[in-house]
Amino acid sequence: MIELRHVNFSYGERPILRDVSIRVDQTESVVIMGPSGSGKSTILRLILGLVQPESGEVLVDGESMSSLPEKHKRELRKRIGMVFQDGALFDSLTVGENVGYYLIEHTDMDWEEITERVVEMLGFVGLIPEQVLDKLPEQLSGGMQRRVAIARALLSTNPAVMLYDEPTTGLDPQSTETVLTLMNKLTSEKKISTIAVTHQIADAMTLADRFIVIDEGMVAFDGTTDELRDCPDSRVRGFLEPFRESVDLVLARKFVGWQMME
Ligand SMILES: Nc1ncnc2c1ncn2[C@@H]1O[C@H](COP(=O)(O)OP(=O)(O)OP(=O)(O)O)[C@@H](O)[C@H]1O
Ligand SMILES: [Mg+2]
Incomplete structure (x- = not known):
């Protein structure tokens, strides 16, 4: 590999x-x-x-x-999915936008479909989607930010x-x-x-x-x-x-x- x-x-x-x-x-x-x-x-x-x-x-x-x-x-x-040491999330984007970033930028999916994928992925990494979706990264703990970063990597590349x-x-x-x-x-x-x-x-x-x-x-x-x-x-x-x-x-x-x- x-x-x-x-x-x-x-x-x-x-x-x-x-x-x-x-x-x-x-x-x-x-x-x-x-x-x-x-x-x-x-x-x-x-x-x-x-x-x-x-x-x-x-x-x-x-x-x-x-x-x-x-x-x-x-x-x-x-x-290849990469999770950098500090999570490297976009500060000014919500958690939902961070996780869905790749789909927003690189696909024709509509927002509803993207949100559906984002919610599923947040659930997979053990976060409660409704609670974090519209928050900014700085409003989450370090551990939660790391999980958001993993969710983003998974949804970006299907690695x-x-x-x-x-x-x-x-x-x-x-x-x-x-x-x-x-x-x-x-x-x-x-x-x-x-x-x-x-x-x-x-x-x-x-x-x-x-x-x-x-x-x-x-x-x-x-x-x-x-x-x-x-x-x-x-x-x-x-x-x-x-x-x-x-x-x-x-x-x-x-x-x-x-x-x-x-
Ligand atoms: N862009 C760069 N330009 C010049 N030297 C660099 C650059 N990036 C890293 N180095 C040097 O290369 C060496 C190896 O760096 P690297 O980041 O791979 O180490 P590391 O094993 O990950 O260390 P750490 O455990 O501190 O993260 C270090 O001495 C570092 O100073
Ligand atoms: Mg290093």
């Missing part, structure tokens, strides 16, 4: 990513972690085709983003893959839980692949079965939860050490969950 092949990327003279190869298949959930400035958001920008690799390839659905003409690239981009840049940063525990549950629901119900960047290790464990750790622009680790915990690489251990307790806790909770299911 999404693949980076031996990608090198620089901002000016400064190398940011070095020989990065990542592959995410249909319906897979992958979390990208790593220190601040290691290049995580840059990877999302490359997948969206907002920046071009210096060498190597970015493939979406087997097609190379960099070699396509702009029109075809736009088509391919429609298969096959969703990219999230730090989707739970700045949210209280309850809103975090709601957003994570929604992200998991998208993967399981709509068969959408997930690529999420997060600093929250507990969130990462809730979301993904595979982890990628980026360190200084290189893939330091790519593997499962158990492999991550037992990884001997000193960069990965160093990165994980502050979170070791929560890693063990989450793994224990998962284990108990599995036992209860059996």
Whole structure:
């Protein structure tokens, strides 16, 4: 579905990513972690085709983003939904207009039909449509804004893959839980692949079965939860050490969950 092949990327003279190869298949959930400035958001920008690799390839659905003409690239981009860190809603538009924005701008649907879709999508992300439809984003909590942003991404592109840049940063525990549950629901119900960047290790464990750790622009680790915990690489251990307790806790909770299911 999404693949980076031996990608090198620089901002000016400064190398940011070095020989990065990542592959995410249909319906897979992958979390990208790593220190601040290691290049995580840059990877999302490359997948969206907002920046071009210096060498190597970015493939979406087997097609190379960099070699396509702009029109075809736009088509391919429609298969990707992006939720930016701050939600990036339009401040002066209502929630309804934000979620329906793409349909208003790019289709011939009338307002009634658009509202119908918007209401359905707001319901899907766990908001009560009548309560939020005519509000401005600033009148909603951070967690609600994040859900509106997810609803907008879903209604914009009918995506096959969703990219999230730090989707739970700045949210209280309850809103975090709601957003994570929604992200998991998208993967399981709509068969959408997930690529999420997060600093929250507990969130990462809730979301993904595979982890990628980026360190200084290189893939330091790519593997499962158990492999991550037992990884001997000193960069990965160093990165994980502050979170070791929560890693063990989450793994224990998962284990108990599995036992209860059996
Ligand atoms: N437009 C830009 N021009 C020049 N340098 C940039 C630009 N955007 C990002 N950088 C630099 O590229 C490096 C990687 O940035 P990136 O945003 O990918 O990091 P990140 O891993 O997402 O970090 P964070 O966890 O803080 O969000 C950083 O050192 C950053 O300063
Ligand atoms: Mg970032």
